[in-house]
Amino acid sequence: MSALATRPSPGLFARLGLMRPDLAIRAALAHLVLIVGALFVLLPFVWMLLTSIRKPEAVFTAGFNPIPDEFHGVENYSHALSQSPLLQFMGNGVIVCAAILALQLIFALPAAYALAKLNFRARPLVFALVLLGLTVPQQVTALPIYMGLAGIGMLDTYFALMLPFSLSVFAIFLFRQFFKSFPDEIIQAARLDGFTEFEILIRIMVPSARPAIAAFAVFSITSHWNDLYWPLVVTTSPEHATPPLGMMIFRDQETGSNYGALMAGATIITAPLVIAFLIAQRQFVRGITMTGVK
Amino acid sequence: MASLSIDRVTKTFGHQAVLKDVSLDVRDGEFLTLVGASGCGKSTVLRVIAGLEPQDSGSILIGGGSVDHLRPKQRNVAMVFQSYALYPHMTVADNIAMPLVMQRLRLAERLPLLGRLSPRRGRVMAGVRGEVEAVARQLQIDQLLARKPAQLSGGQRQRVALGRAMVRHPQMFLMDEPLSNLDAKLRVHMRAELTELHRRLGSTFIYVTHDQVEAMTMSDRVALMDEGRIVQLGTPNDLYHDPLDLRVARFIGSPGVNVLPGRVSASGAVEVSGVTLPVEIEAEEGTSVAVGLRPETLSLDAHAGHPRLAARLHSVENLGAEVFLRLILEAGPSEPVILRTALESYERSRHHGSLDGVIQVSLDARRATIFDAEGRRIARRPVEAAVVRLSVSAE
Amino acid sequence: MAVLAAPGAVPIRRLSSQSRVEAFTGQMFALPALLLIVGLLLVPILVVAVLGFSDYQLGAIEWSWIGLGNYERMLDDPVFWRSIGNTFLYVAVVVPGSVLSALVVAILVNDRKHFKSVYQIIYFLPVTTTLIAMSVVWHFVLNPQLGPIAGLLRALGLPPVDLFGDLDLVLIALSLIGIWQLVGFNMVLFLAGLTAIPRDLYDAAAIDGADHPWDRFARVTWPMLGPTTVFVVVTTTITAFRVFDTVAVITRGGPIGRSEVMLYAIYLEGFQYFEIGYASALTIVFLVVVVALAVLQAFFLDRKVHY
Numbered sequence: 002m003s004a005l006a007t008r009p010s011p012g013l014f015a016r017l018g019l020m021r022p023d024l025a026i027r028a029a030l031a032h033l034v035l036i037v038g039a040l041f042v043l044l045p046f047v048w049m050l051l052t053s054i055r056k057p058e059a060v061f062t063a064g065f066n067p068i069p070d071e072f073h074g075v076e077n078y079s080h081a082l083s084q085s086p087l088l089q090f091m092g093n094g095v096i097v098c099a100a101i102l103a104l105q106l107i108f109a110l111p112a113a114y115a116l117a118k119l120n121f122r123a124r125p126l127v128f129a130l131v132l133l134g135l136t137v138p139q140q141v142t143a144l145p146i147y148m149g150l151a152g153i154g155m156l157d158t159y160f161a162l163m164l165p166f167s168l169s170v171f172a173i174f175l176f177r178q179f180f181k182s183f184p185d186e187i188i189q190a191a192r193l194d195g196f197t198e199f200e201i202l203i204r205i206m207v208p209s210a211r212p213a214i215a216a217f218a219v220f221s222i223t224s225h226w227n228d229l230y231w232p233l234v235v236t237t238s239p240e241h242a243t244p245p246l247g248m249m250i251f252r253d254q255e256t257g258s259n260y261g262a263l264m265a266g267a268t269i270i271t272a273p274l275v276i277a278f279l280i281a282q283r284q285f286v287r288g289i290t291m292t293g294v295k
Numbered sequence: 296m297a298s299l300s301i302d303r304v305t306k307t308f309g310h311q312a313v314l315k316d317v318s319l320d321v322r323d324g325e326f327l328t329l330v331g332a333s334g335c336g337k338s339t340v341l342r343v344i345a346g347l348e349p350q351d352s353g354s355i356l357i358g359g360g361s362v363d364h365l366r367p368k369q370r371n372v373a374m375v376f377q378s379y380a381l382y383p384h385m386t387v388a389d390n391i392a393m394p395l396v397m398q399r400l401r402l403a404e405r406l407p408l409l410g411r412l413s414p415r416r417g418r419v420m421a422g423v424r425g426e427v428e429a430v431a432r433q434l435q436i437d438q439l440l441a442r443k444p445a446q447l448s449g450g451q452r453q454r455v456a457l458g459r460a461m462v463r464h465p466q467m468f469l470m471d472e473p474l475s476n477l478d479a480k481l482r483v484h485m486r487a488e489l490t491e492l493h494r495r496l497g498s499t500f501i502y503v504t505h506d507q508v509e510a511m512t513m514s515d516r517v518a519l520m521d522e523g524r525i526v527q528l529g530t531p532n533d534l535y536h537d538p539l540d541l542r543v544a545r546f547i548g549s550p551g552v553n554v555l556p557g558r559v560s561a562s563g564a565v566e567v568s569g570v571t572l573p574v575e576i577e578a579e580e581g582t583s584v585a586v587g588l589r590p591e592t593l594s595l596d597a598h599a600g601h602p603r604l605a606a607r608l609h610s611v612e613n614l615g616a617e618v619f620l621r622l623i624l625e626a627g628p629s630e631p632v633i634l635r636t637a638l639e640s641y642e643r644s645r646h647h648g649s650l651d652g653v654i655q656v657s658l659d660a661r662r663a664t665i666f667d668a669e670g671r672r673i674a675r676r677p678v679e680a681a682v683v684r685l686s687v688s689a690e
Numbered sequence: 691m692a693v694l695a696a697p698g699a700v701p702i703r704r705l706s707s708q709s710r711v712e713a714f715t716g717q718m719f720a721l722p723a724l725l726l727i728v729g730l731l732l733v734p735i736l737v738v739a740v741l742g743f744s745d746y747q748l749g750a751i752e753w754s755w756i757g758l759g760n761y762e763r764m765l766d767d768p769v770f771w772r773s774i775g776n777t778f779l780y781v782a783v784v785v786p787g788s789v790l791s792a793l794v795v796a797i798l799v800n801d802r803k804h805f806k807s808v809y810q811i812i813y814f815l816p817v818t819t820t821l822i823a824m825s826v827v828w829h830f831v832l833n834p835q836l837g838p839i840a841g842l843l844r845a846l847g848l849p850p851v852d853l854f855g856d857l858d859l860v861l862i863a864l865s866l867i868g869i870w871q872l873v874g875f876n877m878v879l880f881l882a883g884l885t886a887i888p889r890d891l892y893d894a895a896a897i898d899g900a901d902h903p904w905d906r907f908a909r910v911t912w913p914m915l916g917p918t919t920v921f922v923v924v925t926t927t928i929t930a931f932r933v934f935d936t937v938a939v940i941t942r943g944g945p946i947g948r949s950e951v952m953l954y955a956i957y958l959e960g961f962q963y964f965e966i967g968y969a970s971a972l973t974i975v976f977l978v979v980v981v982a983l984a985v986l987q988a989f990f991l992d993r994k995v996h997y
Contacts, residue, residue: 031798038795039812042870045827046815048838060836112723119716120709127720134731136984138932140953141977142734144960144970148748168726198715227820229935234961245822249939252826260830267823278818282811289817290878347893368899380890384913397899405905
């Protein structure tokens with residue numbers, strides 16, 4: 002709260018190019034608080050990276066000796082990769098996330114356009130259902146969908162992993178809000194030019210919604226890459242495990258023995274999203290914070 | 296109430312110099328307007344006076360004393376913002392009371408709950424309420440005191456912002472484009488009301504606007520700013536009739552001044568669009584100059600001694616009482632010049648058919664202003680009667 | 691003028707054919723989504739509601755309707771009450787913890803001239819990371835023998851603390867991880883709220899005499915953040931109610947049920963013990979809580995908008 006203070010009035014300090022001393026102290030205090038908080042936030046990341054390059058035996062004696070004596074990273078990372086099909090988990094993650102995103106866009110964009118710009122009788126009803134759906138967490142529908150999948154023998158498949166997320170009411174809601182602010186005149190002009198409604202959707206609305214689609218893509222990919230509940234429910238074999246589930250499987254194999262490899266595994270699993278975040282911070286922050294409900 | 300001196304103030308944001316050596320003296324009780332295009336630094340001057348922005352060098356004196364070391368609240372100035380800056384969560388009464396509450400209650404007394412323990416708090420607040428009501432009555436918003444800003448119209452919000460400024464009886468009022476968020480009709484009305492308020496309070500007003508009409512109609516004096524400097528400071532009349540810089544001539548007046556390219560002849564007269572203006576200026580022969588002609592210096596009627604320009608009619612703008620004609624000069628730039636005339640004169644000319652084909656337009660050379668290539672005004676050699684008259688009336 | 695008024699004066703037949711086309715396409719565009727909403731949302735919710743009145747177990751051949759039997763069972767089920775109590779305790783720690791610290795961080799970060807974006811990146815980092823992997827890391831970091839915290843305590847001559855093994859501290863430890871993950875998210879929301887506060891208001895406050903940090907906070911920042919705060923509190927509450935990952939990975943509800951939470955209880959009943967009927971009833975309770983929060987949010991957001 003420190004720099005909520007007044008701006009310095011010009012005086013000796015300003016002329017010397019210095020801050021007023023009380024403001025300088027406030028700024029220093031603020032940085033101190035922020036750095037302490039940042040250390041807490043970074044602690045697990047730092048410890049994960051340090052341990053991932055530490056000799057497994059050194060882990061037991063490391064205690065509060067943060068810097069590893071010798072670099073054991075190569076062994077730990079290769080152990081993690083060979084011991085457990087981490088790369089396959091990540092491949093599964095890519096397949097599932099990409100397919101879910103594609104399905105969500107295919108179903109949501111036309112519906113959103115219809116809800117925003119086309120007049121039809123069921124529109125209020127459909128929109129009400131969308132709003133209702135926004136409040137329902139995925140865990141509520143997990144049981145019946147699980148039973149349905151069990152009934153048709155489709156458990157433990159990519160299909161099972163994608164099915165409940167193929168429709169995102171949130172995507173419909175988001176795109177509908179976006180389309181709603183799109184000028185009607187352009188759509189009417191396109192109709193006069195002979196565009197069909199489908200062409201308007203594909204050639205006008207969707208390109209205009211690119212920022213919203215990008216933000217939604219970030220949101221969708223991070224939430225499904227990181228989701229544990231549903232994969233834990235429907236997946237039984239490592240063959241279709243997504244990264245979080247893979248992490249659990251890997252952890253259970255490694256319990257108590259090789260923390261170096263375990264941390265190497267955790268690093269590998271977290272790396273893609275963290276790197277993507279560091280590259281495209283703005284898009285990430287926007288995409289993830291679009292909704293409070295993650 | 297106090298006078299204000301701005302003494303060689305400079306201000307830089309990053310690498311951009313926003314104020315370059317600005318000096319200005321404002322008399323006690325004066326209504327002074329800073330006018331200029333956006334980005335000229337006029338709002339920054341206001342913020343420096345208020346203490347919201349520290350200057351890099353130079354100093355600000357209010358009532359003769361330096362206020363450079365004082366915080367905004369200690370300078371005892373009030374400011375009215377373009378956005379009004381009303382606290383949206385507070386009622387009108389609380390908004391107006393804010394400066395008084397801040398002055399009269401100690402920090403501990405302003406704390407929630409805890410503050411109520413103070414025995415003098417109730418007494419202070421009762422006094423504040425009385426003063427708020429008095430100000431609200433003056434501004435005729437006393438029936439709105441319980442409302443919140445969102446429930447008010449633009450004009451009402453404007454009054455609340457004024458009330459918040461007035462309630463503390465400040466040494467001076469700083470106004471940053473206070474009318475620009477109002478619709479055109481209300482703006483004209485509020486212009487008159489602000490002038491009246493200034494007359495009634497007798498305080499010093501420093502008013503910032505980009506609208507030259509506001510500057511011309513409300514102010515005792517106007518300072519025209521451009522690129523961080525004051526280009527000219529003077530009465531509205533000075534700026535209109537006697538601009539010292541082409542930028543001033545162009546900025547002030549609506550429709551704008553006509554600017555024609557000219558050349559200085561051997562005798563020191565100015566040749567423009569094929570005619571010679573009967574003036575003598577202090578410039579070498581052959582110098583290129585710009586001749587500023589207000590629309591009313593051109594006339595459809597012939598006058599003795601006025602040179603005449605040949606032109607063709609381009610378009611007509613009839614405002615009812617007066618008419619603006621856009622004319623293309625036969626020997627001149629391709630863009631039209633504007634002529635202002637009374638309706639009768641226009642009707643008469645039209646009736647005589649003298650607007651068809653080539654029109655002879657007479658030009659009052661005494662009122663032409665002549666500028667050099669840098670846009671600086673060039674003085675005339677023998678002092679012309681007209682200029683004497685204008686500068687006398689300016690005093 | 692007549693030409694300009696064309697949109698309203700289009701021949702009626704053309705207009706009605708356009709509206710027919712619109713109605714038809716609208717339905718066609720909305721239909722696939724509608725079918726999925728029905729199939730993946732409405733029907734499952736109905737099925738859960740109905741199953742909640744049965745004693746169905748997955749694969750069971752015989753089962754029967756037991757009316758409110760499952761709900762009566764809940765009343766006597768210590769696991770249910772524990773999971774409710776633990777969940778509320780978790781929410782009661784995580785919501786104020788992550789909202790207040792995010793508010794402080796956001797205000798501090800917002801006023802910084804230097805390292806502003808560095809702080810933002812650091813605090814937001816946990817939001818993007820896979821919570822499961824980081825739970826494994828946290829488990830290790832807080833390990834009473836091997837973790838750096840234990841090492842630090844040992845170096846200070848203090849006894850190690852087994853946070854995840856301690857009956858009283860386990861929920862606090864999980865809450866800390868919850869706060870750790872949510873601070874950056876809430877910070878970003880608060881930062882958005884802060885940048886939306888017009889600078890003029892602070893200037894006006896400074897001229898009015900409110901230039902003490904406390905006054906600036908109390909008179910401008912806090913009231914202007916009102917709607918943001920309501921939003922942040924409700925979304926954090928909903929997120930906190932859905933705590934699952936850390937419990938599933940680190941404590942599995944232990945020690946002796948001290949970290950059982952609602953979703954974990956539903957998961958165990960439904961997908962480990964296959965007590966579908968009972969799990970459905972638990973799900974309905976969970977749904978009611980979450981929907982109630984959403985309604986509360988809508989109510990508050992409507993009322994708290996003061997301008």
